[in-house]
Amino acid sequence: MLILVPTDIEAKPLIEAGLRVDIVGVGPVEAAIGAMEALSKRPSSVAFLVGLAGAYPDTDLLCGQLVLATEEHFADLGVCYLLTEGPLCGPFPVPTFCDLKKPFLEKIIFLLQEAGFDPEVGPLVTVSCVTRDYQRARRFRLRYDALAENMEGFAVARVAQKLGVTLIELRAISNLVAYPEAPWEVEKALNNVKEALLCLRQRL
Secondary structure (H helix, E strand, O other), rough: OOEEOOHHHHHHHHHHOOOOOEEEHHHHHHHHHHHHHHHHOOOOOOOEEEEEEEEOOOOOOOOOOOOEEEEEOOOOEEEEEEOOOOOOOOOOOOOOOEEOEEEEEEEHHHHHHOOOOOOOOEEEEEEEOOOOOOOHHHHHHHHHHEEEEEOOOOHHHHHHHHEEEEEEEEEEEEEEEEOOOOOOHHHHHHHHHHHHHHHHHHOO
């Protein structure tokens, strides 16, 4: 299994469990560079991007819950206004969407459900800055019907798309964006990611 993670913190429990991982870096730029390097060194038809995510309001997601991405949106690339954001237009069109709905994703969902995991499946959003504003979080939730946000998904998805690699993005909720001051449950989230990956390694 080719497993990509953004940070040392996310990598540590996976390495301790005997999983081989490549650390790609935090944020869209570092993640794109790191993913390109990892996929160039170890070519693969499938790659997993795993790590933490912040759940959006009105999703009923809880800390520790697993989520699988069906698509990624680069939400804050564009024009920034006082109270909202908009896409670049005119002579500056740029891609801000990646579809991750592949047959292999259906297999992953089935295998995890069969093993007793209950991942939530749906769109995720990539941001350059962690959201600490409720209204911003609610906009992204409603605009993209998104479950949660992260800082690397779209970038890694674009690299995978360019290289013809199927990307499975599996994350666990570490924090609820609606409550920015609440402590993050990092250990719980990463343990659930680890258990899911160990399960998949046995079944794939």
